[in-house]
Amino acid sequence: MQRGSRFSLGLFILLTVFVFSLVNWGTGLYVDWLWFSALHYPQVFITKLLSEIGLRAAIGFFMFLFLMVNLLLTRKSVLQAIKSAKPFRPVFPDDDVITINQPSYDSWREQITPGRLTAIFAVISLVLGFLYSATVTGQWTTVLKFVQQTAFGVADPIFNKDIGFYIFSLPFYELIYRLLASAIFINILLVALVYLVTDTARGGLTKIFRFPAARYHLSALAALFFILKSWGYWLNRFGLLYSTGGVVHGAGYTDIHATLLAYQVLSVISLITALVIIANIFLNKFRLTAYAIGGLLLASVVLGGLYPAVIQKFVVLPNEFNREAPYIANNIKLTQQAYQLDTIEQRDFPAGRTLQPKDIQENRNTVENIRLWDWQPLQQTYSQLQEMRLYYEFKSIDIDRYEIGGRYRQVMLAVREMNQEQLPQQAKTWINQRLKYTHGYGIAMSPVNEVSGEGLPQFFLKDIPPVPATDIKVTRPEIYYGESDDGYVIVNTKTEEFDYPKGDGNAYSKYEGSGGVRVNSFLRKLLFAINFADYKLLLTGDITNDSQVLFYRNIKERVPKIAPFLSYDSDPYPVINQKGEIIWLWDAYTVSDRYPYSEPFDNRGNNYIRNSVKVTVNAYNGEVNFYIADTRDPILQTYSKIFPSMFKSLAQMPADLRDHIRYPEDLFLVQCRMYTLYHMTDPQVFYNREDKWTLPTEKVGTEEKPMEPYYTITVLPGEQKPEYILIMPFNPQNKKNMIAWLAARSDGENYGKMVVYEFPKQELVYGPMQIEARIDQDTTISQQLTLWDQRGSSVLRGNLLIIPIKDSLLYVEPLYLQSEQSKMPELRRVIVAHGEKIVMEPTLELALQRIFGEGAALPTPIKQGAPPQTGQTGQEQPAPQATIKELAVEANRLYEEAQTKLKNGDWAGYGQSLNALKEVLNKLQDQTNP
Structure with missing residues (x-):
């Protein structure tokens, strides 16, 4: 193949790739426009698109001009070098070769005219400008936040600038600095290369400063760079407020008295360097x-490195606290502001108080809502009982509260989603995956504390179609949008959509929502086929003008697609x-890594967080709404200015949804971790870490794991009504007892308020691991656990919950049994501890009665062991046969234990076993009596 043909083929391939890339980009852009329009967020799409394209165009055009001007300044030198270049003649070693009409090998110089050279420079500048513009991809939010910034109304303690300067302005200035510095550096390299080549063409010794044009040009660029560097040193001063070199995060004594001075001096020296370079021209x-x-380099080493090190070693370290005290106070104050720890109300909580039977009766609502089901074992049990078919899946178990039968109840619930990966292999056809199996179906719900006789959850909602046992009903059970990753589907086609299994056949349905994009033309059909890289979509004859494509159906992809500038709860x-x-x-957060002096909470350096947005997504039609949960957050106020039609006030959220907003667990955990240290407000105490707290651990299964925050319904001390709260206990550093517990409130006007209850430091309050140790040391409980583990079953210890009731604490831990052949854990025992007593019983009610006596019996028993009876909530239900069997097994075990102790001569142990056996037999008699 000739050289020209190869060049033409290469050019054709290059153009083909370019055209296909352009088509794919344009197709994706248009499909996204249709999707945003269908969701009624076209303004968001336009703002993001125009901002991104506009920023890239502006930076690319600037770089093009900058490069073009500098290259044009070299044009004269280039042309002179071409004219003065030595003639070029090829050497033919073979004297026998006769060349006819040999061309002039110096004719190339005649081809390079000023106009053509300008065109070459323009192409080079255009290409480099386009490539350079890619460096600002994703930076449109930085620019828009700078333009629409909102003041925080709080100033930093060093430079007395509003916090908004650091959140909005400083990132923009740093972006401009980086862009200008890199642009100047690229121009210096390119211009130096041009002069080097032209100097070589003249036959020079590659000394580019030998010619005045090169010397003047490069000197001017160097002077410009050092002027910019002076501004960079000035900006670096503000970065000291994020310093990590002191005893706390933020500027310390050395930063303020040494490094700050260094930046100021270096800024001046950099300007002087620029002036010297200009004078040298x-x-x-x-x-x-x-x-x-x-001199500038030497000053940067001495002032920026050696001088701060000397100050730190000889001035700060000998008297560190006194030097750092004001800066520690700054760190404490601003960190508390960044995490809203300064809004936590502090209250005292007595230690050692004992509940009375009447206290249990008076706090019936609290006791009835003690969570006995953990999400891990419950998810396995839900999967076994309620998934119904292989292609259904419960992605997660969630917790919430509802008003049920006039009572405030805490419930566990899970959505039954479609998982197409679980379809039989022969059923994984394009028709099935895209047109037929389009959605999940229904929801399962159970109370947190009710258990059947078999140790399984009682259901408020179950089966397909959903069967309610309460006044909660589901009228639209189809799940088109959720946490599943099944990709796009097409609805309202000639193929019937599978709705749910029904008897020996299936029920089918037709989508009645408007959550997709209509495929009402061949052009759209073609565009979707290109966008999804699915040619079958183009060939199918099942699509009609009423068909809709539903895509971005996973809400964890759908919502961030609209608002990528927010962070989201897990x-x-x-x-x-x-x-x-x-x-x-779904809870959404505004975060920043630019809050002065604030300690970061993650490995990305984020040190500010607000739960500013509540997001709702309709599981049927995919409608997405953003509601403002924190109107005082300046970052969200700025986003509201950027996207004026995007956010709605929380008052616009339907009241039945507002009743279900809750304090988010992720935010609460961040605040708890920060509060372990930042509850200390005295700089001396903080410096010595005298009162540092830690987050507790607990025993889950057979492992010791960090304790997770947990929701519960209780009446806080000093309050009158039960409310939904999120709780986390705290331990003192290096100890296992409990020092305090923090509650975040979720209901009504109290939403978002936090209260910490502190125990007297001189009195012992059992922490979670101390209760776990007492469970392990209780001979009756430990023997029973060992017995179960030896009979083909494994014992799963659930989460230990610490429930505040009045001015005392109740510890509750569920136990689950799981056989080796089954993946369905059953709730078989409940351990309750209060004061010095610890008991294990088949039900929570029996455990409470054993600790507090018969007077602790509730007016309406907790229905553990009996299914809910509609209209019969006030009637006692008979104990299940399984509970009687368990009591019989326990009686037999205690009898054998007593006989063993008798043979060994352990008369005291023999008496204890007989007493325990008598207690079990009494319970067995009570259960069997009609």
């Missing part, structure tokens, strides 16, 4: 430039509204 003394640059949860629709509620 006329003085023609290159050594002055070298001395100036060398756990969206479903809510059943009064219409019977399933709505996903």
